[in-house]
Amino acid sequence: MEAIQNLSTQETRTTRARPYVSWSLDELASAVADSDADAFEALFERLREPLFRYVRELAPSGDGYDVLQDVFLKLWEVRSRLEVRVGIKPLLYRMARNRALNMTRKLKRIRLPGDLPDSGQSPEGSTVELNELQEQIQDWIGQLPPRRAEAFLLSRFHELPHADIARIMNLSVRTVQTHIVHALKDLRAARARWEATGRGPQ
Amino acid sequence: MKTPKNELNDLLAQTDGVEREALLQTWELVGHAKPPAPMDPDRTEGLRKSLREAVRDRTAHAGLDGSERETARRPRGPLVFRIRLVAAAVITVFVVAAGVWGFLPKSYLGAEGGNLVVTHVLRDGAQVQLAPGARLTGGARFSARRSYALDGEAWFEVDFNPDRPFSVETAHAEITVLGTSFAVRDWSSGVRQETSVFLKSGSISLRNTASDSTITMEPGVSFRSSLDGLKESQAYGEVTATAWTSGDLHFQAEPLGYVLDDVSRRFNVDISWTSAVDADRPVSGVFRAPDEVEVVLRDLAAYMSVMYRPTATGFELYAPD
Numbered sequence: 130m131e132a133i134q135n136l137s138t139q140e141t142r143t144t145r146a147r148p149y150v151s152w153s154l155d156e157l158a159s160a161v162a163d164s165d166a167d168a169f170e171a172l173f174e175r176l177r178e179p180l181f182r183y184v185r186e187l188a189p190s191g192d193g194y195d196v197l198q199d200v201f202l203k204l205w206e207v208r209s210r211l212e213v214r215v216g217i218k219p220l221l222y223r224m225a226r227n228r229a230l231n232m233t234r235k236l237k238r239i240r241l242p243g244d245l246p247d248s249g250q251s252p253e254g255s256t257v258e259l260n261e262l263q264e265q266i267q268d269w270i271g272q273l274p275p276r277r278a279e280a281f282l283l284s285r286f287h288e289l290p291h292a293d294i295a296r297i298m299n300l301s302v303r304t305v306q307t308h309i310v311h312a313l314k315d316l317r318a319a320r321a322r323w324e325a326t327g328r329g330p331q
Numbered sequence: 332m333k334t335p336k337n338e339l340n341d342l343l344a345q346t347d348g349v350e351r352e353a354l355l356q357t358w359e360l361v362g363h364a365k366p367p368a369p370m371d372p373d374r375t376e377g378l379r380k381s382l383r384e385a386v387r388d389r390t391a392h393a394g395l396d397g398s399e400r401e402t403a404r405r406p407r408g409p410l411v412f413r414i415r416l417v418a419a420a421v422i423t424v425f426v427v428a429a430g431v432w433g434f435l436p437k438s439y440l441g442a443e444g445g446n447l448v449v450t451h452v453l454r455d456g457a458q459v460q461l462a463p464g465a466r467l468t469g470g471a472r473f474s475a476r477r478s479y480a481l482d483g484e485a486w487f488e489v490d491f492n493p494d495r496p497f498s499v500e501t502a503h504a505e506i507t508v509l510g511t512s513f514a515v516r517d518w519s520s521g522v523r524q525e526t527s528v529f530l531k532s533g534s535i536s537l538r539n540t541a542s543d544s545t546i547t548m549e550p551g552v553s554f555r556s557s558l559d560g561l562k563e564s565q566a567y568g569e570v571t572a573t574a575w576t577s578g579d580l581h582f583q584a585e586p587l588g589y590v591l592d593d594v595s596r597r598f599n600v601d602i603s604w605t606s607a608v609d610a611d612r613p614v615s616g617v618f619r620a621p622d623e624v625e626v627v628l629r630d631l632a633a634y635m636s637v638m639y640r641p642t643a644t645g646f647e648l649y650a651p652d
């Protein structure tokens with residue numbers, strides 16, 4: 130037993146020396162389930178920005194930092210019961226969603242938190258056109274029914290698979306897909322209306 | 332693993348070529364949205380530090396990491412083990428009992444599909460008929476209010492009890508019952524994005540959750556509650572609101588897109604249409620307990636002067652060349 134415990138300790142140390150950057154999220158979650166505080170911090174670093182963005186989309190007026198702290202503290206508390214098989218990313222998104230919605234009490238409008246000046250090139254024109262287009266996109270997304278917008282943003286910007294979105298939003302995959310297609314149709318119609326005013330890309 | 336774009340491509344595989352191209356272009360265009368600002372470095376560092384401290388504190392207390400890990404692995408004494416076992420058993424019994432006795436909310440489900448209407452008697456004696464696919468949740472036995480959340484369509488028969496108000500919440504409205512029969516429709520997967528309410532008898536208070544405006548409805552009246560507020564509705568009268576309870580589909584000047592959404596849900600098949608089909612054109616009519624989707628599609632297509640064809644997951648309406 131003594132020998133086995135020593136071996137186990139050595140293995141743990143070897144693990145800690147490994148570069149977490151090359152680990153998958155679920156590998157990190159496995160290590161967190163084993164009470165590895167370094168893996169926990171690596172997981173936080175890996176997911177903090179997308180989770181923060183998601184919380185701001187759902188609850189623009191809430192404090193995303195509080196939500197993040199709450200989510201990760203809870204994760205550490207329940208680490209021994211983590212079901213890594215179902216995926217840590219949808220789990221954390223779902224935890225963040227619950228807390229963000231508790232904060233706002235009700236999902237009203239989804240807001241795309243695009244508040245960073247972008248130096249990228251316009252797809253079809255000048256920077257001025259790009260700025261106007263970017264504002265329009267924010268506006269169009271804000272006009273979508275909230276759950277439709279949420280499903281769409283999770284797919285388009287958070288790059289989550291439909292099955293994960295379904296898990297996060299507690300919907301069927303088919304419903305998620307319906308939301309995404311309808312969102313695209315709404316956005317296309319909004320773009321057509323905008324272009325009809327002569328302000329769209331020429 | 333498939334990328335979101337690949338998943339979208341699969342999703343649109345059965346869509347008309349022009350429509351598909353337009354939607355894919357829209358997907359690309361939206362990618363030009365302004366990127367979000369990164370997290371504030373100072374607050375992020377503060378968050379990082381507080382998490383580290385909390386992990387250290389909680390681990391030290393729990394004895395589950397680093398030097399404490401060996402302590403945690405130390406064999407526990409038989410007394411401690413027994414106490415924990417008894418505590419776990421007590422908690423388990425309590426949770427099960429709470430569920431049985433009604434501390435926990437309960438879910439009531441409609442049939443999975445088809446024309447079958449399921450009637451539930453709720454814990455407080457109220458009766459509800461649920462449309463296929465609908466879900467009603469809530470009604471904790473010892474709660475001061477009789478509060479339910481509805482996703483779908485339902486018909487309620489409720490006795491007024493001033494001590495225990497009965498309320499139904501949907502995505503777009505909150506209905507408080509003052510003793511009554513009423514119908515509610517709001518499908519989370521639906522294209523309408525609104526709650527329709529029809530009141531047959533008694534009185535209900537309807538609150539629009541977006542604007543926080545409230546009205547008291549009179550019998551025989553229908554209202555729609557959406558992000559645009561509350562509006563009286565002609566389309567959701569008694570016949571439409573109760574048609575599904577006898578397996579019928581009834582539409583009163585509803586856009587074709589809405590009608591197809593209802594038909595899709597009733598028969599659990601995908602129904603799409605090409606851009607040449609006027610999905611906004613109002614449709615009125617009734618289908619008496621249709622047992623096949625094609626019975627409905629055939630009549631709708633004839634009325635709209637379009638055709639329909641099977642796809643991998645359902646049907647598509649299209650305009651002939």
